[in-house]
Amino acid sequence: MTQRVALYPGSFDPITTGHLDILERAATIFDRVVVSVLRHPEKEPLFSVEERLELIRDATREMPGLIDVDSFDGLTVVHATNVGATAIVRGLRAVSDFESEFQMALMNRRLNPGIDTVFLMTSAANVFMSSSVVKEISELGGDVEEFVPPATAQALRRRFGRAR
Numbered sequence: 001m002t003q004r005v006a007l008y009p010g011s012f013d014p015i016t017t018g019h020l021d022i023l024e025r026a027a028t029i030f031d032r033v034v035v036s037v038l039r040h041p042e043k044e045p046l047f048s049v050e051e052r053l054e055l056i057r058d059a060t061r062e063m064p065g066l067i068d069v070d071s072f073d074g075l076t077v078v079h080a081t082n083v084g085a086t087a088i089v090r091g092l093r094a095v096s097d098f099e100s101e102f103q104m105a106l107m108n109r110r111l112n113p114g115i116d117t118v119f120l121m122t123s124a125a126n127v128f129m130s131s132s133v134v135k136e137i138s139e140l141g142g143d144v145e146e147f148v149p150p151a152t153a154q155a156l157r158r159r160f161g162r163a164r
């Protein structure tokens, strides 16, 4: 039987419980989900690609077989084809996400009509969560334990000089 594979692309700088929620739910729809970190985004990341991959691997250790973790350069649709995915998974939070996601989904489908984008609505608890907000809170000394997996919380504390 053919496996239904989805690509979940993003910056994941760093992974949050919002990402994990989308990932866990995507894993109930698809046979395999490949989480892929974009290697050369325009903005300067806080964590290197290798650090981000390690944090994702740590957070998804309990989901063996379902989840693969890798990184990519270039077009998302090309990477999706390379990993055998027929769908791209994206999380949608509020209305503000919609316009850019809509544009990206339509453009990706124009680039490769064989790959569609599947949007999962964020869980209510994560509506206002983003990697950027989590980084800002952590940098300013706030506690981000409830917003990110444990290894990520520790990595943030270390990065902002509050190792414990």
Ligand code: PNS
Binding pocket: 009, 010, 011, 012, 038, 074, 075, 076, 077, 103, 104, 105, 107, 108
């Ligand atoms: O987590 P992010 O930063 O919202 O993820 C954005 C990402 C990586 C999905 C997007 O920037 C992307 O797909 N970049 C790869 C380049 C590409 O394929 N561009 C054409 C899409 S219209």
